[in-house]
Amino acid sequence: MAGLRWRLSTAASRHVRERTAVYHTPRPARYTARRGLRLFRRRPAHAVAEDITYIRARSVAEAVSQLSGGGALLMAGGTDLPESLRLEGARTSKVVDISGIAELRGFTPTPDGGLRIGALTSLTDLAASPVVRERYVALARAAESVNPPVARERGTLGGNVCQRPRCWYLRSGATCIRHGGDLCLAADGENKYHGIIGSDACHMVHPSDIAPALVALEGRARSMGPAGLRVTPFGEFFLPPGRSLVRENILGPADVLTDVLLPPVPPGWRSTYRRVSEAGTDYALASVAATMLIVEGRIVQLTIVLGAAAPMPWRAVEAETVLLGHIPDLVAIAQAADAAMADAMPLAENRYKVGLFRALLIDSLAEVAGLRPQA
Numbered sequence: 001m002a003g004l005r006w007r008l009s010t011a012a013s014r015h016v017r018e019r020t021a022v023y024h025t026p027r028p029a030r031y032t033a034r035r036g037l038r039l040f041r042r043r044p045a046h047a048v049a050e051d052i053t054y055i056r057a058r059s060v061a062e063a064v065s066q067l068s069g070g071g072a073l074l075m076a077g078g079t080d081l082p083e084s085l086r087l088e089g090a091r092t093s094k095v096v097d098i099s100g101i102a103e104l105r106g107f108t109p110t111p112d113g114g115l116r117i118g119a120l121t122s123l124t125d126l127a128a129s130p131v132v133r134e135r136y137v138a139l140a141r142a143a144e145s146v147n148p149p150v151a152r153e154r155g156t157l158g159g160n161v162c163q164r165p166r167c168w169y170l171r172s173g174a175t176c177i178r179h180g181g182d183l184c185l186a187a188d189g190e191n192k193y194h195g196i197i198g199s200d201a202c203h204m205v206h207p208s209d210i211a212p213a214l215v216a217l218e219g220r221a222r223s224m225g226p227a228g229l230r231v232t233p234f235g236e237f238f239l240p241p242g243r244s245l246v247r248e249n250i251l252g253p254a255d256v257l258t259d260v261l262l263p264p265v266p267p268g269w270r271s272t273y274r275r276v277s278e279a280g281t282d283y284a285l286a287s288v289a290a291t292m293l294i295v296e297g298r299i300v301q302l303t304i305v306l307g308a309a310a311p312m313p314w315r316a317v318e319a320e321t322v323l324l325g326h327i328p329d330l331v332a333i334a335q336a337a338d339a340a341m342a343d344a345m346p347l348a349e350n351r352y353k354v355g356l357f358r359a360l361l362i363d364s365l366a367e368v369a370g371l372r373p374q375a
């Protein structure tokens with residue numbers, strides 16, 4: 001274990017900042033003119049502890065042990081570290097860097113014919129892996145879509161899945177419901193990039209491109225923590241605001257996501273991931289991950305998951321029900337797209353997302369049904 005103390009203004013913190021791709025957190029143009037001003041003033045931008053101990057863990061067991069004492073933040077590629085530090089505020093007194101743990105990188109076939117991918121595998125390696133490209137197209141495409149390239153090179157699989165919310169109110173230090181307040185500032189504020197479905201208390205969207213693909217592929221998360229090893233289907237990994245307003249997934253503060261496990265792929269099974277993003281911005285405005293297995297002309301298995309729609313990857317169960325057991329055609333697919341959007345409750349500035357999702361759903365489902373060529 002190598003431990004050293006550093007101050008945020010020292011060379012060590014510059015090193016962490018330099019490892020961090022430069023990206024800005026857009027600030028809502030109108031928040032100062034609204035009640036947001038009062039809420040921002042009540043609590044200044046997130047405070048960060050002055051002295052932070054940096055630990056470079058050499059094993060998962062050591063990382064768990066270092067994280068267990070409380071006040072510690074795990075770091076992988078470090079691309080989101082400054083933002084994670086600000087969100088955790090002065091509570092963080094220690095950063096535990098797991099980037100040197102070699103066993104957390106790479107691809108290994110599993111005995112059941114599936115694939116294990118280490119959480120430290122970079123998104124570039126994920127997108128380039130021949131086995132992922134051939135068998136888990138949705139995941140390769142999701143990794144490829146992360147933009148710009150520096151975010152793929154430095155960002156890791158685990159870090160992408162566990163990245164913190166990007167809601168600009170939260171990241172600007174506002175006292176919203178996720179940060180000790182009692183309301184969601186986005187509900188009638190600047191909400192162009194916020195959610196349209198499953199949003200109850202908090203209207204953020206889960207920012208990860210990888211997460212919807214892992215849910216659609218029915219992957220599982222393997223994690224290690226003080227209570228030992230846990231394997232959790234990605235369908236149960238992400239938490240809606242109704243279950244937690246401080247965590248976005250089931251991992252506790254001392255848990256390390258170690259691997260992603262993907263199931264074996266039956267012959268003829270197809271998957272895809274498509275997203276739309278605004279020119280000049282990095283994250284998806286809307287995305288769809290879908291898988292489909294057709295046997296004797298009928299759909300016998302499918303998953304449809306929406307990204308950038310809800311606070312967690314959103315499984316469009318109603319749309320799946322429309323198609324399951326049916327012969328795939330464009331009419332049925334359009335009905336499924338309508339069903340997926342039936343419960344959408346867009347906010348004032350994000351109604352455009354409903355049409356975007358509908359179009360993406362039709363393209364994605366037509367592709368996995370073999371009615372359209374791959375994108």
Ligand SMILES: Cc1cc2nc3c(=O)[nH]c(=O)nc-3n(C[C@H](O)[C@H](O)[C@H](O)COP(=O)(O)OP(=O)(O)OC[C@H]3O[C@@H](n4cnc5c(N)ncnc54)[C@H](O)[C@@H]3O)c2cc1C
Pocket residue numbers: 020021022023073074075076077078079080081084119145146147148151152154155156157158159160161162163164207208209210251255256257258282283284
């Ligand atoms: C300029 C820029 C553009 C981006 N564009 C996109 C985009 O288009 N699409 C997209 O999906 N993402 C995008 N991202 C996000 C990027 O993919 C993530 O920042 C990155 O994948 C996080 O990986 P990391 O290893 O750097 O994580 P870190 O920054 O090290 O950690 C991020 C968070 O995850 C936690 N964490 C990391 N690894 C683990 C683990 N193994 N177990 C438990 N917790 C863990 C950390 O504690 C921290 O809270 C972008 C980022 C940047 C900087």
Ligand code: SF4
Pocket residue numbers: 165167168169170176177178179183184185186187194201202203204
């Ligand atoms: S969307 Fe969530 S994080 Fe953003 S202001 Fe609303 S409650 Fe806060």
